[in-house]
Amino acid sequence: MRVRRLAAWTALPLAVTLGLVACGSGGDGGSGQSDPNAAVRIEIAEPQHLVPTNTNETSGSQVLSALFSPLVDYDEANKPHEVAAQSVTSSDNKVWTIKLKDGYTFHNGEKVTADSYLDAWNYGAYAPNGQNSSYFFEKIAGYENLQGEKPKAKTLTGLKKVDDLTFTVTLTEPYSEFKTMLGYTAFYPLPKAAFSAPGVLVDGYEQAPIGQGPFKMKGTWQHDAKVEVTRYDAFPGEKPKVGGVEFRIYQQPTAAYADVLSDNLDVIKTIPTENLSTAATDLGDRFQQSPASSLQVLAIPTFQKEFAKPEVRKAISMAIDRDEITKSIFKDSQQPARSFVSPVVAGYRENTIGAAGEFDPAKARAMYEAAGGPKKIELSYNGDGGHKDWVDATCNQLKANLGVECVGTAEPKFADLLTKVKQKQSVGLFRMGWVMDYPSMENYLGPLYSTNGSSNYYGYSNPQFDKLLAEGAKAPNEDEAIKKYQAAEDLLAEDMPVIPLRFGQNNFGHSTKVKNVEMDLFDRVNLLKIEAVR
Amino acid sequence: MFRFILRRLLQMVLAFFGTTLIVYALMFAGQGDPIQALAGERPVTAAQRAYLTEKYHLDATGVGGFFYRYFDYLRNLLQGDLGQSLTGRQIGDILAAAWPVTVQLALIAMAVTILFGVTAGVLAGIRRASIFDNSTLVLTLLVLGIPTIVLAPLAQYFLGVKWQLFPPTAGAEPDLYALLLPGIVLGSLSLATALRLTRTSVAENLRADYVRTARSKGLVKRRIISVHVLRNSLIPVVTFLGVELGNLMSGAIITEGVFNIPGVGFNLFRGIRTEDGPLVVGIVSVLVVVYLVSNLVVDVLYAVLDPRIRYE
Numbered sequence: 066m067r068v069r070r071l072a073a074w075t076a077l078p079l080a081v082t083l084g085l086v087a088c089g090s091g092g093d094g095g096s097g098q099s100d101p102n103a104a105v106r107i108e109i110a111e112p113q114h115l116v117p118t119n120t121n122e123t124s125g126s127q128v129l130s131a132l133f134s135p136l137v138d139y140d141e142a143n144k145p146h147e148v149a150a151q152s153v154t155s156s157d158n159k160v161w162t163i164k165l166k167d168g169y170t171f172h173n174g175e176k177v178t179a180d181s182y183l184d185a186w187n188y189g190a191y192a193p194n195g196q197n198s199s200y201f202f203e204k205i206a207g208y209e210n211l212q213g214e215k216p217k218a219k220t221l222t223g224l225k226k227v228d229d230l231t232f233t234v235t236l237t238e239p240y241s242e243f244k245t246m247l248g249y250t251a252f253y254p255l256p257k258a259a260f261s262a263p264g265v266l267v268d269g270y271e272q273a274p275i276g277q278g279p280f281k282m283k284g285t286w287q288h289d290a291k292v293e294v295t296r297y298d299a300f301p302g303e304k305p306k307v308g309g310v311e312f313r314i315y316q317q318p319t320a321a322y323a324d325v326l327s328d329n330l331d332v333i334k335t336i337p338t339e340n341l342s343t344a345a346t347d348l349g350d351r352f353q354q355s356p357a358s359s360l361q362v363l364a365i366p367t368f369q370k371e372f373a374k375p376e377v378r379k380a381i382s383m384a385i386d387r388d389e390i391t392k393s394i395f396k397d398s399q400q401p402a403r404s405f406v407s408p409v410v411a412g413y414r415e416n417t418i419g420a421a422g423e424f425d426p427a428k429a430r431a432m433y434e435a436a437g438g439p440k441k442i443e444l445s446y447n448g449d450g451g452h453k454d455w456v457d458a459t460c461n462q463l464k465a466n467l468g469v470e471c472v473g474t475a476e477p478k479f480a481d482l483l484t485k486v487k488q489k490q491s492v493g494l495f496r497m498g499w500v501m502d503y504p505s506m507e508n509y510l511g512p513l514y515s516t517n518g519s520s521n522y523y524g525y526s527n528p529q530f531d532k533l534l535a536e537g538a539k540a541p542n543e544d545e546a547i548k549k550y551q552a553a554e555d556l557l558a559e560d561m562p563v564i565p566l567r568f569g570q571n572n573f574g575h576s577t578k579v580k581n582v583e584m585d586l587f588d589r590v591n592l593l594k595i596e597a598v599r
Numbered sequence: 600m601f602r603f604i605l606r607r608l609l610q611m612v613l614a615f616f617g618t619t620l621i622v623y624a625l626m627f628a629g630q631g632d633p634i635q636a637l638a639g640e641r642p643v644t645a646a647q648r649a650y651l652t653e654k655y656h657l658d659a660t661g662v663g664g665f666f667y668r669y670f671d672y673l674r675n676l677l678q679g680d681l682g683q684s685l686t687g688r689q690i691g692d693i694l695a696a697a698w699p700v701t702v703q704l705a706l707i708a709m710a711v712t713i714l715f716g717v718t719a720g721v722l723a724g725i726r727r728a729s730i731f732d733n734s735t736l737v738l739t740l741l742v743l744g745i746p747t748i749v750l751a752p753l754a755q756y757f758l759g760v761k762w763q764l765f766p767p768t769a770g771a772e773p774d775l776y777a778l779l780l781p782g783i784v785l786g787s788l789s790l791a792t793a794l795r796l797t798r799t800s801v802a803e804n805l806r807a808d809y810v811r812t813a814r815s816k817g818l819v820k821r822r823i824i825s826v827h828v829l830r831n832s833l834i835p836v837v838t839f840l841g842v843e844l845g846n847l848m849s850g851a852i853i854t855e856g857v858f859n860i861p862g863v864g865f866n867l868f869r870g871i872r873t874e875d876g877p878l879v880v881g882i883v884s885v886l887v888v889v890y891l892v893s894n895l896v897v898d899v900l901y902a903v904l905d906p907r908i909r910y911e
């Protein structure tokens with residue numbers, strides 16, 4: 066349950082494949098004077114919620130990233146550094162001390178104190194509040210007592226205020242990556258004004274959230290239309306280079322794309338698949354790509370007899386030509402994957418699956434037949450996410466290279482697929498996608514492959530793997546932790562519970578009226594870097 | 600006349616409850632796991648699930664559960680409360696925001712249909728087998744042959760992006776100009792049907808006895824056409840337009856999506872996709888009223904157009 070599963074890829078539009086001829090409008094965006102007071106217009110979808118602990122999709126978190134400033138953020142190497150926090154320290158990875166920087170205020174003038182964090186986190190962890198990101202607090206001591214319909218406690222015992230700007234967090238188990246976690250949306254603070262009584266959120270708070278970030282709300286959230294924010298001048302941190310942002314809500318990425326082409330919109334975060342082949346000509350160098358954290362895999366129900374042997378799984382992996390599919394079906398909008406963790410996290414190594422990642426039909430077939438793989442393979446996927454093309458292509462490769470029968474089976478929704486998998490009904494191999502919550506190797510390993518992992522749908526269990534993960538969590542520093550996690554990943558490479566296929570990529574574009582557009586690993590536009598051009 | 604309308608109004612009440620019951624039952628039967636559907640591919644925590652299940656009585660299943668939820672819905676509805684969608688927003692608010700823009704869009708589409716469709720249909724009917732008649736036939740076949748899903752993005756690309764005649768998208772609070780292009784696209788389909796319908800009807804009536812009588816009386820052609828032919832020819836067209844008004848409101852799903860208009864069609868689509876039962880039933884209930892009222896208006900209009908039709 067820890068990791069948000071690839072919502073973005075399901076959102077890929079279903080149809081409308083138009084033979085639109087590219088009309089090279091060209092454009093050299095990025096020259097001209099920047100205007101520090103102009104507002105920029107960024108495309109989002111209708112957010113589900115705008116309460117930090119209730120927001121776990123990218124549109125909502127894009128808006129919140131304007132209104133709030135996180136405790137830590139990530140540098141070029143995706144290691145955490147302090148932003149709103151002065152320091153985050155621990156001697157044993159279990160008791161963490163968080164000191165806040167002085168001078169931060171909420172947009173209503175209220176001072177940001179340790180209580181702002183404690184109140185917000187307690188609210189988020191308390192089960193009856195039904196917050197989507199509640200599970201982010203599960204590592205903190207006392208979390209179980211806040212669960213159930215009638216919880217025993219209302220506050221986490223692991224949270225202690227030391228003074229106005231200092232508090233400690235006690236975890237149930239040591240966790241070396243806790244500091245990294247703090248960059249996630251769920252760990253923003255809330256002002257006193259957000260609560261009508263202790264632990265009760267003001268009705269309608271999310272219509273105009275009050276944060277402590279570089280921008281404040283301008284008016285309220287206009288559902289299905291837009292959310293507007295303006296620069297908050299009393300913000301003590303790094304100042305944004307624009308006067309405000311209009312997050313304009315689109316239902317279809319194609320509409321947003323048409324608006325970017327005609328300069329009616331400044332940034333589109335994901336260029337629709339049907340426009341990818343022409344985007345380079347349409348937008349010129351205003352079409353950009355950057356690494357994203359998603360990973361697409363083919364999951365294997367290891368509990369089924371026919372897939373129980375690792376050789377069978379490796380042979381299937383070897384029979385898939387990743388490069389070809391990435392190129393012909395995805396037009397290089399994704400990258401072939403041959404590791405279990407994404408290149409965007411520290412500790413990533415290329416090609417950890419070794420020989421299983423090399424496309425070698427002859428060897429694959431020999432290996433598959435020797436191991437007695439099944440004569441018929443089924444590939445299940447959710448039909449609402451635009452996965453048919455690559456699944457069919459994969460099937461064709463398996464047919465040709467392994468000499469097996471292969472069918473792609475569409476389930477209406479991903480939820481239907483998961484229900485079947487959970488009930489251990491036979492679905493064959495099935496697709497899964499993965500988006501990280503915070504840049505850490507553990508985030509790609511723990512929930513997916515540990516014996517009790519919240520998203521371990523394939524029945525994979527390896528005591529040695531579990532042990533290495535636990536050791537990683539206790540490791541005295543990040544480098545030691547990474548060593549343990551890498552050893553754990555090596556075990557996965559031997560067992561191959563899933564077949565890594567592709568790493569995601571941000572494919573975004575912008576108008577001629579902005580420059581310095583950057584996307585972070587969470588599918589968000591970096592609002593401190595973007596500039597408006599006159 | 601008054602009794603007729605009163606009786607129709609009473610029938611409408613029955614029809615309204617009947618349709619909402621059916622829609623509610625269909626939504627109830629088709630609902631898989633609305634909580635998971637709401638979250639997309641993200642996992643739902645136990646706490647979140649318990650919270651939503653209780654809030655929306657999702658644990659009330661089976662026949663008993665169905666009637667419990669339906670009557671709960673009806674009770675709220677009679678108090679003027681459409682309830683909350685699964686995302687926690689008031690359905691009344693959603694509709695209040697979506698309705699005006701969809702009505703505007705539908706009216707533009709309707710105007711386009713009447714202005715171009717009916718006019719061209721009359722002309723084509725009068726000049727049967729002329730060049731005008733034949734070319735409109737080809738044109739209408741062409742328009743009918745291109746589905747909105749192709750027509751709308753094409754219009755957006757050429758008229759909006761490439762030649763910049765119209766803004767490419769309309770947004771939530773569009774001005775009339777921004778709505779014009781989506782309105783024309785939306786209207787073009789019913790335009791073709793209205794044109795064919797009017798043409799046939801006019802052509803038929805031109806041969807009617809009363810037209811021959813009028814002509815032999817020596818009436819001028821313009822008067823024959825405008826008073827005698829047109830009035831009688833409009834009956835099937837008005838029937839069509841009445842039903843079409845409802846269609847335009849609910850059926851603008853594609854157009855609203857392409858031109859980014861958060862109207863009724865879009866919300867209906869979103870509700871169905873996320874298995875948001877309350878939202879779907881709420882929108883459909885209002886659409887049912889629109890259909891019923893527009894049908895009533897059509898029936899009353901019959902008498903205005905053709906005095907031979909009497910209401911009992």
